[in-house]
Each structure stands twice: as structure tokens, then as C-alpha cells.
Amino acid sequence: MRYFVIIGQTATASGEFLLDDLPGSSGRLDVLLRCIRAALSFSHGLRHDTRVYLVLRGGAQAPRTLRIDGASAKFIRPDERSLAILVKKTLAAAVNLPASGFVELRPGLAVSRGDWQCALPDMHGAALYWLEQSALDIRNAELAPGTMAFFLGDHHGLNAETQGELLALGAVPLSVGPVSLHSDDVVTLVGNELDRRSV
Amino acid sequence: MRYFVIIGQTATASGEFLLDDLPGSSGRLDVLLRCIRAALSFSHGLRHDTRVYLVLRGGAQAPRTLRIDGASAKFIRPDERSLAILVKKTLAAAVNLPASGFVELRPGLAVSRGDWQCALPDMHGAALYWLEQSALDIRNAELAPGTMAFFLGDHHGLNAETQGELLALGAVPLSVGPVSLHSDDVVTLVGNELDRRSV
Numbered sequence: 001m002r003y004f005v006i007i008g009q010t011a012t013a014s015g016e017f018l019l020d021d022l023p024g025s026s027g028r029l030d031v032l033l034r035c036i037r038a039a040l041s042f043s044h045g046l047r048h049d050t051r052v053y054l055v056l057r058g059g060a061q062a063p064r065t066l067r068i069d070g071a072s073a074k075f076i077r078p079d080e081r082s083l084a085i086l087v088k089k090t091l092a093a094a095v096n097l098p099a100s101g102f103v104e105l106r107p108g109l110a111v112s113r114g115d116w117q118c119a120l121p122d123m124h125g126a127a128l129y130w131l132e133q134s135a136l137d138i139r140n141a142e143l144a145p146g147t148m149a150f151f152l153g154d155h156h157g158l159n160a161e162t163q164g165e166l167l168a169l170g171a172v173p174l175s176v177g178p179v180s181l182h183s184d185d186v187v188t189l190v191g192n193e194l195d196r197r198s199v
Numbered sequence: 200m201r202y203f204v205i206i207g208q209t210a211t212a213s214g215e216f217l218l219d220d221l222p223g224s225s226g227r228l229d230v231l232l233r234c235i236r237a238a239l240s241f242s243h244g245l246r247h248d249t250r251v252y253l254v255l256r257g258g259a260q261a262p263r264t265l266r267i268d269g270a271s272a273k274f275i276r277p278d279e280r281s282l283a284i285l286v287k288k289t290l291a292a293a294v295n296l297p298a299s300g301f302v303e304l305r306p307g308l309a310v311s312r313g314d315w316q317c318a319l320p321d322m323h324g325a326a327l328y329w330l331e332q333s334a335l336d337i338r339n340a341e342l343a344p345g346t347m348a349f350f351l352g353d354h355h356g357l358n359a360e361t362q363g364e365l366l367a368l369g370a371v372p373l374s375v376g377p378v379s380l381h382s383d384d385v386v387t388l389v390g391n392e393l394d395r396r397s398v
Contacts, residue, residue, distance in 0.1 A: 019219075023278050030278045043354070043379035078381060079222050079229045080279035155242070179394045180242035181387075182277060188384045189391055195378045 002194060003123055003149035004039045004187055005053040005116050008032045009156045013056035013064035015092030019084055026084075027058035031154045033083045034184035039191065040070045041078050050191075053119045054087075063115040064097075066090065067122075073108025116151065116162070123149045128171035130158060131190070133180050135173035138193050150174075150190050154183055201393060202322055202348035203238045203386055204252040204315050207231045208355045212255035212263035214291030218283055225283075226257035230353045232282045233383035238390065239269045240277050249390075252318045253286075262314040263296075265289065266321075272307025315350065315361070322348045327370035329357060330389070332379050334372035337392050349373075349389050353382055 010027035017026035022033070032054045039052045048071040056064045066087065068076070075086060086109070094111040097103055100118065102110035112118045127144030130151040151158065151166055158166075167173075176189040209226035216225035221232070231253045238251045247270040255263045265286065267275070274285060285308070293310040296302055299317065301309035311317040326343030329350040350365055351357065357365075362372075375388040 020280065022280065023276065034277075037381070038384065041381055043381065077222065078233075081219065081221065177391050177394050178398045179391075181391075182236070182240055182242065185237065185387045185391075188380075188387045192376050192378075192380075192384075192388055195376050199377045 001126070001147040002047075002050045002191070003053065003119070003126060003147070004035065004050070004190075005055060005119055005149060005151045006032050006035045006154065006183055006187075007055040007116060007151065007158060007162060008057055008154045009159065010058040011054065011056045011154065012059040013061040013091065014059050015088040015090075016059070017088065019081060019088070022080070022084055028154060029056070029084070029087070030080060031183055033080055033087065034182070035187050036068055036076070036083055037078045038184040038187040040068065040073070040076060046070045046073060046076055051122070053116065055116045057115070063113070064091075064094070065112050065114060065116065065118050067102055067110045067112070067119070069108040069110075071108070075107075123147070128166065128169055129174050130163065130166050130171050131176065131186050132158070132163070132173040133175055135175045138174045138176055138190065141172070141174055143194075143197065148194070152183055152186055200325070200346040201246075201249045201390070202252065202318070202325060202346070203234065203249070203389075204254060204318055204348060204350045205231050205234045205353065205382055205386075206254040206315060206350065206357060206361060207256060207353045208358065209257040210253065210255045210353065211258040212260040212290065213258050214287040214289075215258070216283075216287065218280060218287070221279070221283055227353060228255070228283070228286070229279060230382055232279055232286065233381070234386050235267055235275070235282055236277045237383040237386040239267065239272070239275060245269045245272060245275055250321070252315065254315045256314070262312070263290075263293070264311050264313060264315065264317050266301055266309045266311070266318070268307040268309075270307070273305075322346070327365065327368055328373050329362065329365045329370050330375065330385050331357070331362070331372040332374055334374040337373045337375055337389065340371070340373055342393075342396065347393070351382055351385055
């Protein structure tokens with residue numbers, strides 16, 4: 001299994017954003033939506049071995065985490081507006097969530113209260129990595145066999161507190177090259193490296 | 200310089216598509232729009248060394264080619280709707296185009312009548328490559344120093360005729376890994392390989 005956890009510092013945790021102005025109305029949820037496509041899609045369908053967690057730290061409902069499971073998700077289309085509609089409906093349906101645990105609200109889409117730590121029970125035994133520009137190149141890294149989880153930030157990157165918490169859990173920082181890229185490009189590059197190693 | 204030429208078998212060459220239903224109304228121009236972001240954007244701005252050509256083979260105005268120049272383009276935002284608005288306005292303004300040659304209609308955005316061959320004069324002396332799943336891995340390829348042009352298809356891939364024409368020009372086929380990916384992911388992976396080699 002592959003897990004991608006993308007942390008949106010300002011991305012709204014509620015469905016109250018405008019489809020016609022995603023960047024301006026959603027706390028840059030658009031950055032995270034593009035990561036869904038990059039993580040889950042390939043030419044012929046969805047990656048059944050991959051789950052994406054979008055950590056939504058913006059707005060009154062924050063923090064919440066949205067989980068999209070490539071094995072069971074339906075209606076995942078690659079265009080941004082379709083993804084936005086799906087996420088908007090899912091977040092709007094997330095009322096009376098329990099104090100902890102994911103609640104599936106649409107096929108393969110589940111929401112939990114809480115920051116990225118709420119995803120940890122799903123990742124039991126996974127090797128943890130986080131993406132940072134100055135770290136060891138993933139091409140030269142020894143990656144653990146089996147399940148891996150990759151944490152990355154939005155356009156603001158991961159803040160120092162989150163980096164510290166991940167380090168305390170033994171997470172290893174990695175980079176994907178010499179140029180600082182958009183989050184969805186980073187997801188694409190990590191996915192490609194894993195594809196190459198799993199042949 | 201880097202050139203990316205993305206060939207849209209059905210992508211509309213006119214501005215007559217719906218922003219609220221890009222995949223359904225534009226002949227999958229959305230696939231090509233996402234390649235603009237992947238080719239031109241990095242965390243801190245636009246790549247001044249890169250130009251993108253979208254070959255639009257769909258609709259009554261086809262074929263036309265839209266050129267986006269990273270060095271002079273303005274208002275290039277990463278979200279798909281913003282890119283769609285910009286492209287829609289540019290295509291709508293492309294009236295009475297001359298028989299050949301690009302006409303700049305917005306800063307850094309130009310349109311020409313014709314298929315991909317209309318981009319060749321811009322690429323004088325560039326080494327030509329095209330992306331194909333079964334070809335030599337780009338990581339193992341000797342790439343020419345200097346200017347390079349990469350041709351790729353949309354979700355339908357490059358058709359046999361275009362492949363033959365590229366081969367006749369001496370273009371070299373390359374792949375980006377073992378899994379067949381979306382066009383924008385392919386652009387990201389090629390860009391990353393070039394970034395790594397230019398350090």
C-alpha cells in the first residue's frame with residue numbers, strides 16, 4: 001500500500017467554497033484536489049493500492065481529514081471541477097462526526113475529525129517519509145519494503161511543528177530533485193519512483 | 200530551451216466550450232490545460248526556459264496550435280478553471296489568422312493555424328523526442344545538450360501517422376517508466392529529469 005498525506009495549512013474543512021473560484025474561496029483546496037488526481041490516477045483507471053489523505057486546517061470545522069481510497073472510490077474524474085464537486089458534497093455531508101474515526105460518506109471517501117494524526121491508525125506498520133526540498137534524493141534512498149506513507153505540504157510546505165512531530169515518529173525526509181515543485185508534481189514523482197521499484 | 204508539444208486528438212480549436220463542463224464540452228481540452236501547469240509552473244513562478252504547444256485537432260477551426268511561452272506569459276495560474284478562461288479568451292480572439300505563423304493575442308499566448316508542424320520553425324536545431332510507453336527509459340537515455348522538444352499525446356496517445364512523421368524527422372522515442380500515465384504526469388517527469396541533468 002501507498003499512502004499520501006497532504007497537509008493544507010489553510011484548505012477549508014467545510015463544503016462552503018465556490019466551484020467557480022476555488023483558489024480564492026477554499027483556502028487553496030485546489031492545490032490538494034490536484035494531488036488526488038496525481039496520486040490515484042493512471043491512464044487506465046485508479047490505483048487500487050493507494051490512499052490519499054487531505055488534511056484540512058482551514059475554516060470553522062478544522063481540523064478535519066478527508067480520506068480517498070483508490071480501491072473503493074467511485075466517480076473520481078481527473079478534472080479539477082469534478083473533484084471539487086465530489087469533495088464539496090462529501091464535506092457538506094460530514095455532520096455530527098464522532099470524536100474520532102473515519103466515517104465513509106460516499107464510496108471510498110471518508111471524513112474524520114482531527115489533523116494528520118487521525119490517519120495513523122490506518123497506517124500501522126508503514127514506513128513514514130516526508131518530502132523536503134533539501135533532503136536526500138528519493139532516487140538514492142533505500143525505501144522500506146511494504147507499505148509506505150509520504151507526507152507533504154501544500155504551497156506553504158510543511159510547517160516546523162509538523163516536521164518536528166514527523167521526525168519524532170521516525171519519519172525520514174526525502175526530496176524529489178533540485179527544483180521546488182507543486183505538491184501534485186511531488187506526488188507524481190514519488191509515485192513514479194515507487195512504480196519503478198515495484199517492477 | 201525546453202519545448203513540450205501536446206497533441207489533442209479531439210481538443211477544440213475554438214473558444215466555444217463550457218467552463219463548467221470542460222471534459223464534456225471541449226473534446227478533453229482539460230487534459231491539455233493540465234499540461235500547461237505541469238510544464239510551466241514551479242513553486243515560485245513560471246519556467247522562463249519553457250514553451251508549451253497545444254495542438255488542437257477538434258472542432259470546425261481545427262487544426263490550430265496554441266503556444267504558451269513561460270518567459271512572457273502573464274496570468275498563468277495553476278488551477279484548471281483559470282487556465283481554461285485564459286485559453287478560451289485567447290482562442291475566441293483568434294479571428295482572421297494568417298495562413299501561417301503565430302499571432303500573439305495575449306501576453307505570451309499565441310495561436311497559429313496548422314498542426315504541430317507549425318511549431319517546427321520555432322524549434323530550429325532542437326533535438327526531438329516523443330514519449331511512448333514501450334520506449335527507452337529517459338533515465339537511461341543520452342539526451343542532446345541544448346534545446347530539446349518533447350512530443351506527447353493526450354489520453355488517446357499519439358496516433359500512428361504522427362509517430363511516423365516524427366520518426367521521419369529523426370525524433371527519438373522515450374518512456375518515463377513502467378506505468379502508462381496521464382499526459383501532465385509525463386510532462387512533470389520529463390521536466391524533473393531535465394532539472395536533474397541541468398544542475
